[in-house]
Amino acid sequence: MINEIGHFALVLALGLAIAQSLFSLWGAAKRDLTLMTIGRRAAYLQFFALALSFAALTNAFLVSDFSLAVVAENSHSAKPLLFKFAGVWGNHEGSILLWVLILALFGAAVSWFGQGLPVTLQARVIGVQGLIGLGFLAFIVGTSDPFLRVFPAPLDGRDLNPLLQDIGLAIHPPMLYLGYVGFSVAFAFAIAALLEGQVDAAWGRWVRPWTLVAWIFLTGGISLGSWWAYYELGWGGWWFWDPVENVSFMPWLTGTALLHSAIVVEKREALRSWTILLAILTFSLSLIGTFIVRSGLLTSVHAFAVDPERGVFILGLLAIAIGGSLILYAWRAPDMKGGGIFAPVSREGALLLNNLLLATAMATVFLGTLYPLIIEAINGAKISIGPPFYSQTFVPLMVPLLVAMGIGPLLPWKRGDLVKLAGRLKLVALMTAFVMAIVLWKDAGQLWPVFGIGLAAWVISTALVDLAGRLGLPKASLAVAWKRAGGLPRAAYGMALAHIGLAVAVIGMVGSSFWTEEFIGLMKSGDSQDLAGYHFQLEKMEAAEGPNYQARRAIVSVQDSGGNKYTMEPEQRFYPVRKQTTTEAAIRTTLWGDVYVTLGEVQKDGVVLRLAFRSMIPWLWFGALLLVLGGLLSLSDRRLRVAAPSKVSEA
Amino acid sequence: MRRLFFVLPIVVFLALLAAMFWGLNSERDPGALPSMLIGKQAPVFSLPDLYDQGLVDEGVLADGTPKLLSFFASWCIPCLAEHPVLKSLANDRGINIIGVAWKNKADDAKGWLEKHGNPYQLTLHDLPGRTGIDWGVYGIPETFLVDGKGKVIFRHAGPLTPQILSKKLMPLLEGLGL
Numbered sequence: 080m081i082n083e084i085g086h087f088a089l090v091l092a093l094g095l096a097i098a099q100s101l102f103s104l105w106g107a108a109k110r111d112l113t114l115m116t117i118g119r120r121a122a123y124l125q126f127f128a129l130a131l132s133f134a135a136l137t138n139a140f141l142v143s144d145f146s147l148a149v150v151a152e153n154s155h156s157a158k159p160l161l162f163k164f165a166g167v168w169g170n171h172e173g174s175i176l177l178w179v180l181i182l183a184l185f186g187a188a189v190s191w192f193g194q195g196l197p198v199t200l201q202a203r204v205i206g207v208q209g210l211i212g213l214g215f216l217a218f219i220v221g222t223s224d225p226f227l228r229v230f231p232a233p234l235d236g237r238d239l240n241p242l243l244q245d246i247g248l249a250i251h252p253p254m255l256y257l258g259y260v261g262f263s264v265a266f267a268f269a270i271a272a273l274l275e276g277q278v279d280a281a282w283g284r285w286v287r288p289w290t291l292v293a294w295i296f297l298t299g300g301i302s303l304g305s306w307w308a309y310y311e312l313g314w315g316g317w318w319f320w321d322p323v324e325n326v327s328f329m330p331w332l333t334g335t336a337l338l339h340s341a342i343v344v345e346k347r348e349a350l351r352s353w354t355i356l357l358a359i360l361t362f363s364l365s366l367i368g369t370f371i372v373r374s375g376l377l378t379s380v381h382a383f384a385v386d387p388e389r390g391v392f393i394l395g396l397l398a399i400a401i402g403g404s405l406i407l408y409a410w411r412a413p414d415m416k417g418g419g420i421f422a423p424v425s426r427e428g429a430l431l432l433n434n435l436l437l438a439t440a441m442a443t444v445f446l447g448t449l450y451p452l453i454i455e456a457i458n459g460a461k462i463s464i465g466p467p468f469y470s471q472t473f474v475p476l477m478v479p480l481l482v483a484m485g486i487g488p489l490l491p492w493k494r495g496d497l498v499k500l501a502g503r504l505k506l507v508a509l510m511t512a513f514v515m516a517i518v519l520w521k522d523a524g525q526l527w528p529v530f531g532i533g534l535a536a537w538v539i540s541t542a543l544v545d546l547a548g549r550l551g552l553p554k555a556s557l558a559v560a561w562k563r564a565g566g567l568p569r570a571a572y573g574m575a576l577a578h579i580g581l582a583v584a585v586i587g588m589v590g591s592s593f594w595t596e597e598f599i600g601l602m603k604s605g606d607s608q609d610l611a612g613y614h615f616q617l618e619k620m621e622a623a624e625g626p627n628y629q630a631r632r633a634i635v636s637v638q639d640s641g642g643n644k645y646t647m648e649p650e651q652r653f654y655p656v657r658k659q660t661t662t663e664a665a666i667r668t669t670l671w672g673d674v675y676v677t678l679g680e681v682q683k684d685g686v687v688l689r690l691a692f693r694s695m696i697p698w699l700w701f702g703a704l705l706l707v708l709g710g711l712l713s714l715s716d717r718r719l720r721v722a723a724p725s726k727v728s729e730a
Numbered sequence: 731m732r733r734l735f736f737v738l739p740i741v742v743f744l745a746l747l748a749a750m751f752w753g754l755n756s757e758r759d760p761g762a763l764p765s766m767l768i769g770k771q772a773p774v775f776s777l778p779d780l781y782d783q784g785l786v787d788e789g790v791l792a793d794g795t796p797k798l799l800s801f802f803a804s805w806c807i808p809c810l811a812e813h814p815v816l817k818s819l820a821n822d823r824g825i826n827i828i829g830v831a832w833k834n835k836a837d838d839a840k841g842w843l844e845k846h847g848n849p850y851q852l853t854l855h856d857l858p859g860r861t862g863i864d865w866g867v868y869g870i871p872e873t874f875l876v877d878g879k880g881k882v883i884f885r886h887a888g889p890l891t892p893q894i895l896s897k898k899l900m901p902l903l904e905g906l907g908l
Contacts, residue, residue, distance in 0.1 A: 356739060363743075370750075390754045398747055405740035413733045449746065456752045 082147060085135020086226035088128045089176075092183070093216040095125035099186065100209030107202040107274075115202040119190040122205050125212065126187035129180045133167075136176060136225050140167045146232035149173060149225050155238035155656055157627040165249035166239045171373060171389075172225035174252055178369065179215045181253075181260040186212065189264060189289075196285060203271035204264070211263055214396045222389050238627065238656035247307035255300030255327060259365035261293025262334060266362030269355045270404055273411040278351040283344030286358065288714060290341060294334045295710035301327050302703035310664050315675055315691055317591070317699065320469050325448040326368035329441050333361040336437040339430050346492060347427055349418030352408075353434070359408060363401040364441075370397055422494040429487030436480040443472040481534045481585065484578060485541035489548070503544060510540035522594065531589035538582035542575040573713030580705025583698050590672070590695025597692075603685040611692035612640040613674060620686060628652040633678045633686060635665070649678040649688075668697050766866060767874070767882040772799075773864040777854040780831055780839055786854055790828065792880035796906045797826040799874040800850070801867050803834040804842035809871045812889035813846050819895075820849035825908060829853040832862050832870050875902055 099121035106114030138144075140163050145151040153170040154163055168174040186208040193201045219225070242248070268286045272278045304327070309317040318324060337357040343350045370393045421427035447464045454460055489503055514536035518529045547553070549567055550560040596611040607616040616636045623630040630650045638644045647665035654661070667674040672694040679687030767773070776787045791797060800816060802809040819825045829850035831839035836855060843853065856862055865874065868887065875884035884902050886894060 352736070360739075391751075394747070394750055394754060397750075401743055402740065402747070405743055409733075409736045409740050413736050449749070452753050453749050456749045 081135050081138050082144070082226050082228075085132045085139075086224075088132040088135070089216070089224075089226065090220060092125050092128040092132065092179075093213070093220055095121050095128055096209050096213040096216050098209075099125055100206045100213055103202040103206030103209060107199040107206065110199060112198065115198055118202055118205055118209070122183070122186040122190045122209065125209070126180075126183040129176075129183045133176055133180045136173060137164065137167050140164065140173075143236065144232075145234070145236050146228055146230070147225070148227045148229045151229055151233050151236045153239050154236040155627060156235055158239060158244070159626050161246070161249060162239060162244045165243070168252050169239050169243045169248075172219070172223045172227075174256075175215065175219055175223055175373075176225055177253060178256050178260060179212055179219065181256050182208065182212050182215065182263055185261060185264050185289075189267075193285075200268075200271050200275060200282075200285075203274050204267040207267035207270045208263060211267075211400065214400065218389075218392050218396060222392050236656075238654065241628065241652065241654040241657055241659045241661045242311065244627075244654075244661075245307060245311055247303055247311065251300055251303040251307060254296050254303055258293050258295075258297025258300050258334075259327075259330065259368065261289065261296055262330060262358075262362040262365050264289035265293065265334075265337060265358040266404070269358035270407065272355060273404075273407050276411060276414065278344065278348075278355060278415060280345050280348050283341045283346075283348075283354070287338070287341045287345065290334065290338050290358075291710055291714050294331070294338055295707055295714065297327070297331050297334060298703065298710065299707050301331060302700065302707075305703075306700060309696070310666055311661065315595075315597070315664075315677075315689075315693055317696070320447070320464075320466050322448050323372055325444050326364070326371050329444055329448075330361050330364040330368065332437050332441040332444070333357055333364060336434045336441075337361055339437075340434050343427050343430050344418070347419040347421065349421065349427055350431065350434070351418055352412040352415045355412060355415075356408060357434070357438075359401075359404050363397075363404070366397055366400060370394065419493070421492070424490065424495040424497060424500075426487060426490045426492045426495070428495070429483050429490055432483045433480065433487065436476055436483070440473055440476045440480070443476065444469070447472070477585075478534065481538055481582070484581070485538045488545045488574065488578075489541060503548065504541075507537065507540045507544050511536045525593060528589050528593040531593075532586055535582040535585040535589070538585075539579050542578045542582075546571070546575050568716055570713045570716040573709045573711075573716065575709070576712055577706050577709025580702045580707075580709055582702070583705055584702025587695045587697070587699025587702055590698065591693055594672075594694035595691060596694075598688075598690045599679070600688065601682065601685045602688045606685070608688075608690060610690050613690075613692065614638040615676070615688075615690050617686070617688060618646070620681075623650070625652065627656065628654045630663075631678065631681060633676075633688065635676050635688070635690075637667070637674060637676075647674070647676045649676045651678050651681075670697070672696055768885065770882055772874075772876055772880050772882055773861075775861045775864060777830070777856055777861055780829075780836060780853040780855040786852065788880060790852065791876045792878070794878040795826055796875065796877050796903070796908060797828055797851075799828050799830065799865075799876060801830045801832045801856075801862055801865070801870045801872045803832050803870055804838040805834065806870050808889040810846065812871050812873075812891070813849070815890045815892060815895055816849040817847055820851070823903075823908070825903065826851050830856050830861065832856050832867065833859045873899075875899065877906060 099118050101118075102114045102121060103118030106112070106116075106118055136147075136149075139147050139150050140154055141160070143150065143154060143156045143163070145154075149170055149172045153173075154166045158166065166173075168177045186205060189201065189204050189208065193204065196204075265286050268282070268289070272282055304324070305317045308319070309315065337354065340350050340354040340357055344354050370390070373389060373393060419427075447468050450464055451462050454462055485507070486500065486504075489500060511533055515529050515533040518532050522528055547560075549571060550563045552560050555563070598608055598610050600608070602608070602617045604617055604619050607614060609615070614637065618634040618636055621632050621634065623632050630652045632648050632650045635647045635649070636644060637647055645667065647667060649665040650663040652661050652663060653659075662677050662679075664675055664677045666676075672692050673696045675689075675691040675693050677689040679689055681687075772788050772791050774788050776785050778785055791799070798816075798819070816827060820827050827850050829843075829848075829852070831853060833856070835857070839853070839855070843850070862870075865872075866885075871889055873886045873890055874882055876882055884899065886898070890899070
C-alpha cells in the first residue's frame with residue numbers, strides 16, 4: 080500500500096512539475112500575479128509529493144520489502160540499518176529520485192526565500208526549475224521507476240555493493256547532488272535573466288547565495304568522495320583523475336569561477352554575459368556529470384549499471400536543456416551592455432584572471448576526460464588519459480591561480496597601484512620565504528615541495544595581511560583593531576578562511592605527493608619493519624565476524640619515535656551475498672601525516688601488508704573543511720541573507 | 731563578429747553531443763581493448779601437444795590455411811559457454827581451430843574435452859601461462875584469427891557469442907575465403 084502511495088505521489092509530482100513550469104512562465108510573460116502564485120504553490124506541492132514518494136521508497140528499504148525490484152537488487156535483510164537507509168540512493172533508481180527531490184527542494188526554497196525578488200524574475204526562475212524537474216521526472220517514470228515490482232518476491236535481496244556500505248559513501252551522494260542540483264538555481268537565474276534581458280548588480284547579489292550553497296555542498300561532496308577513496312579503496316590515493324571524479328570536479332571549477340565573477344557583477348556590473356555563461360556551463364556540466372555516470376559512456380570504477388535506453392533518454396534531456404539554454408544565450412546575451420571599465424591591475428582584473436585560469440583548468444579536465452571518446456568517435460582508436468596528462472596541464476595552471484589568489488583581495492576595485500601593492504607584499508614575501516627556508520632545511524634535495532608549499536604560504540600570508548589591513552593594522556592600536564574586527568562583514572572572514580583552507584589543502588596535496596613513505600611486503604606473525612621513524616610489528620592474524628560479512632584482521636603494533644605504542648587493526652572483509660571483498664585500512668592520524676596500514680593477500684607463508692606514512696594528508700581534509708566553513712561563514716553574512724532591496728522593480 | 735563569440739558555446743556543445751550520441755551506440759563496448767598484435771606476425775612460441783607432448787612452434791600457424799587460436803581451460807565457465815560455437819565452426823564449417831589449454835592440468839583439460847567434445851584440430855598445453863602473456867591474454871576465453879601466413883587479424887576477449895560470430899568473425903572468415 081505504501082509503495083502504491085509512493086508511486087502515485089511520483090506521478091503526481093510529474094503533473095505538478097508541468098503546472099509549476101507552465102503557470103510560472105506563462106504568468107511571468109503575462110505579468111499575471113495569480114498565475115505566478117499558482118506556479119509558486121505548485122513548486123511547494125511538487126516538493127511535498129516527491130518527499131512522500133521518497134519516504135515511501137525509504138520505507139521499502141527499511142522494512143526490506145523485496146517485492147520492489149530495486150530493494151531486492153540492492154538490499155539485504157542482514158544489512159545494518161544505516162546502510163539499508165543509505166541503500167535508498169545506492170542504486171540508479173533511488174539516486175535519481177533523490178536527485179529530483181533535491182531539485183524540488185531548491186524549487187520550493189526559491190519560492191520561499193525568494194519573496195524579495197522581482198516577481199517576474201522569481202516566477203521565471205521557478206518555471207525553469209519546473210522544466211528541469213519535468214524532464215527528469217519523465218525520465219524516472221518512463222525508464223527508471225523505483226516502484227517496479229518483482230513477482231514472486233525473492234526471500235532475500237542481493238545486498239548493496241559492499242564498497243558502498245560505508246559511512247562516507249552514505250553521505251557522499253546526497254552532498255554531491257545538493258551541489259550539482261543546487262547549481263540549477265544559478266542556471267535558472269541565468270535563463271530568467273536572459274528572458275528578462277536584464278542583468279544588474281541586484282541580480283549578482285541574488286544569485287550569489289544560491290551559488291554559494293551549491294558550492295559548499297559540492298566542495299563537501301567531492302571531499303567526502305575523495306576521503307572515501309583514500310581509506311576504503313586501500314590504495315592510499317585520494318584522487319585518481321577517474322572520469323567520474325572529473326565530472327564532479329568540472330562544475331566545481333566553473334562554480335568557483337561563477338562565485339567570483341558574480342562578485343564583479345554585483346560590485347561593478349561588469350563581466351555580465353560571461354557570468355551568465357558560467358552559470359549555464361556550471362549546471363550543464365552537472366547534468367553531463369549525471370549523464371556520464373549513468374550511461375556507461377566512459378569506463379570508470381564508480382559507474383552505475385549501463386543501460387543504453389536510459390543513456391539516450393538523458394542525452395535527449397541534455398540536448399534540450401543545454402542546447403536550448405546556449406541557443407538562448409547566443410541570441411540574447413550579445414545585447415547586454417558592457418559594464419564598468421577597469422584597469423588590468425585591479426580587483427576586477429584579478430578576478431577576471433581567476434576566472435580565465437579556472438575556466439582553462441576546467442577545459443583541460445574536460446579535454447582529458449572526453450578526449451578518448453572523441454578520438455574513438457573519429458578514428459576508432461582507443462586511448463586512455465591518466466594522471467601524467469593532468470600533472471602536466473592542470474597542475475601548472477594552479478600556480479598562477481594561487482599567486483593571483485593571494486594578490487587579488489589586496490587590490491582595490493577599478494585601478495590598483497603596483498607600488499602600493501609591493502609595499503603590502505613585503506611582509507608576505509618575508510613570511511613566504513621563511514616557510515620555504517624551513518621546508519628546504521627539512522627536506523634538502525627536492526625543490527618542487529619547497530615551491531608548492533611556498534605557494535600555499537603565500538596565499539595564507541596574503542589572506543592574513545589582508546585581514547590585518549582591513550582591521551587598520553599595523554597603524555591602528557590593537558584595541559581599535561579588536562573593535563573593528565566585530566564590524567567586519569562575515570563575508571570577509573569567510574573569504575579569508577576559504578582561501579586559507581585551499582592553501583592548507585595544497586600543503587596536504589604537495590606533502591602527500593612528495594614525502595609519502597611506503598613498504599609493501601610479505602610478513603609473518605612476529606615480523607617487524609621500520610618505516611619513516613615508526614616500528615611496525617605484525618603480532619597475529621585473527622578472524623572476525625560482522626553483521627553481513629566475515630573479516631580477516633591483522634593486529635599490528637606500532638611504536639613511534641617518541642616511544643608511544645599502539646595497535647592498528649586493518650581488515651579484509653568478505654561479503655558472501657555479493658562475493659566481494661573490501662579492504663578497511665587502519666589509519667592513525669597525526670599532525671604531520673597518517674600512519675596507514677592495509678591488509679593485502681593472505682598467502683601460505685604470511686600476509687601481504689602495506690605500511691605507509693602518508694605525509695601531510697590530514698591537512699588536505701582539514702583544508703577542505705576550512706573551505707566549507709569559509710563558505711558557510713560567507714553565507715551567514717547579513718548582506719546575503721537579507722534578500723536585498725528592490726520591491727521597487729515589482730511596480 | 732562579436733556575435734560569433736556567443737555562438738561558439740553552442741557549436742562546441744553540438745560537437746560534444748554528436749560524440750556522446752555516437753558513444754551510446756550498442757555496438758560499442760567502452761571496456762573493449764584492442765590487441766597490439768593485430769596486423770602483426772604471431773608471437774614466437776613453443777608448446778607441447780596436450781596429448782603426445784611433441785613440441786609445436788608458431789610455424790604451425792603459417793601453413794597456408796587461416797586458423798583460429800583459442801585459449802581455454804577446464805576451470806573456465808565462459809569457455810564452456812562458447813564451446814558450442816567453436817564446435818559448430820569446426821564441424822559445420824570446417825574451420826581449423828588450435829586450442830591452447832591455458833594454466834590447466836593436462837588431465838583436467840583432457841577430461842573436459844572428452845566430456846564436452848573436442849573441436850580442436852590440434853590442442854597445445856600452456857601450463858605456466860607464458861605463451862598466453864606473449865599473446866596479451868588477460869582472461870580466458872580469448873580467440874585469435876590468424877591468416878595462412880601467420881599474421882594476426884582479429885582478437886576477441888571473452889566468450890564467442892553467436893552475435894560476435896555473425897557480426898565480426900564470419901565476415902573476416904569469408905574474406906579469407908573460408
